Amino acid sequence: GEDVEQSLFLSVREGDSSVINCTYTDSSSTYLYWYKQEPGAGLQLLTYIFSNMDMKQDQRLTVLLNKKDKHLSLRIADTQTGDSAIYFCAEKDTNAGKSTFGDGTTLTVKP
């Protein structure tokens, strides 16, 4: 089946850039997503990228997609303490109509 992998933890200092990486196996993915989970809450969509794109920028967020290597990354510029959360990478299997989520990367931002 489909698999999505992420490293579990990342710690950065406030003001630095954060880069969260993800690899996936399903070559038929049409959309890849980044969801954010704040403490005690459900997941919320942060951003997404269509599989025929290699980059998407949205304010402090930059998503890079290397489709050949099945590698997705999320860069957060000027990371703030409010960015501390768990970030989930997800891919959508178009044929099955459902998504597979990674294990989540816990981002800790230190003042």
Next chain:
Amino acid sequence: DADVTQTPRNRITKTGKRIMLECSQTKGHDRMYWYRQDPGLGLRLIYYSFDVKDINKGEISDGYSVSRQAQAKFSLSLESAIPNQTALYFCATSDFKAGSYNEQFFGPGTRLTVL
């Protein structure tokens, strides 16, 4: 008001008990999902439903059952709860438009503890 609600938010129960977790949505979406979240294991799909008459097993459906009572309601049941079903459970919904990214909208979660 929240678009996706889950009840209860917290539940402690004993091994062998039957438990039902409920999910309601006001988004008018056809697609609904149940996930469980365990530390270090991310989100795993239990069951999903693409409309009222369509129910599908996810990757970890053993020990669980679901009921789609209406477009807006999707319930998850644990017929005989066991301690390794202790987890955080999330319901989610999504629309389906061909060619669109169709994000999933998550409820706030139900924390279930099985003693």
